[in-house]
Amino acid sequence: MRSIASLTLALAAGATAVDFSRSHDTNSSVWSSAAELPAAASHSRSPISRFWNRPSKRQGGWSPPSDLATALQEVWDHCMSTYSDFWGFKNYGWDQIHATEGKINVCVRWESDSAVTEAQRAQVASVYAAQYQKWFSWLYDYDNFPYSNIDVNIVGWAVKDQSLLQGSTKGITVYTDTDADGVPQCSEACGRFFHQDGNYNSCPGGADAHYDHSLWLTDGFSGGAGGDWGQRIGREYFIGALGSSDVHILLHEMGHTFGLDDFYDWLPTGQTNFIMNAGSATVITDFDGWMLRNWWNGLSRYRGWQ
Numbered sequence: 001m002r003s004i005a006s007l008t009l010a011l012a013a014g015a016t017a018v019d020f021s022r023s024h025d026t027n028s029s030v031w032s033s034a035a036e037l038p039a040a041a042s043h044s045r046s047p048i049s050r051f052w053n054r055p056s057k058r059q060g061g062w063s064p065p066s067d068l069a070t071a072l073q074e075v076w077d078h079c080m081s082t083y084s085d086f087w088g089f090k091n092y093g094w095d096q097i098h099a100t101e102g103k104i105n106v107c108v109r110w111e112s113d114s115a116v117t118e119a120q121r122a123q124v125a126s127v128y129a130a131q132y133q134k135w136f137s138w139l140y141d142y143d144n145f146p147y148s149n150i151d152v153n154i155v156g157w158a159v160k161d162q163s164l165l166q167g168s169t170k171g172i173t174v175y176t177d178t179d180a181d182g183v184p185q186c187s188e189a190c191g192r193f194f195h196q197d198g199n200y201n202s203c204p205g206g207a208d209a210h211y212d213h214s215l216w217l218t219d220g221f222s223g224g225a226g227g228d229w230g231q232r233i234g235r236e237y238f239i240g241a242l243g244s245s246d247v248h249i250l251l252h253e254m255g256h257t258f259g260l261d262d263f264y265d266w267l268p269t270g271q272t273n274f275i276m277n278a279g280s281a282t283v284i285t286d287f288d289g290w291m292l293r294n295w296w297n298g299l300s301r302y303r304g305w306q
């Protein structure tokens, strides 16, 4: 596993941020090729993408399509041999949804001086949740996955100044806390990252008010980063992408939160275009979906979740 020094610094005592994304994720040239792929950008117009993200349901065990099986095995073996503590690490997105029984509470870290309207916040919440559902649709009804819906909610916003949040803030908790680098973050007392034992006694509102990970929106941030702590993308990029059905950098970084790897230094046999190969696809492909299923299939058995 990899850590980005600045992120590790930014996180407080005790917890170590695990960043599954490589630093290449922050290189804007990596992503620009995908931004030019009109065919993949719209489901309605693309004959190819119509066959993507349509998981076949109700399969048990491990039964990937034969044309993906070899590549999936290569990816699994590669993760096992390169992640420093593959099974022992306990804060994958998988561990998070297991602890909450199928919910994800998210904190937005608004690293910007720009104001954000109530309508924009509602859009951020719905587009963010919709991106996660594109991944989770691969899990519902698959191999004893226990949840038929994972409820994704933005429960808090961390801002430099409360006045940046225009309109009503009903339904969210507003934080003006900062991390060690002075960047807005929701209260550590309420963050799973800081309380992986599930003890939120020091959080005002207790466990009900906790958040599992963060969506970090940073002015001028190029590309993305992702890990157990959440996802980080450019504020301008995400606000500009609120009308898109597939926010491809965010989809990729969400994959990292659920343990999926990058492919900057190798490619599995026969696979070139998929969301976890940064810049090569703008939608979750069958191969991405099966990599996610592979994690469920392996980790759920190892953890004794089925």
Ligand SMILES: *[C@@H]1O[C@H](CO)[C@@H](O)[C@H](O)[C@H]1NC(C)=O
Residues within 6 Å of the ligand: 027, 028, 029, 030
């Ligand atoms: C960024 O990505 C481009 C395209 O892949 C590559 O040519 C360039 O060397 C990368 N820059 C850095 C700093 O890694």
Ligand SMILES: [Zn+2]
Residues within 6 Å of the ligand: 020, 021, 022, 025, 252, 253, 256, 261, 262, 278
């Ligand atoms: Zn990545």
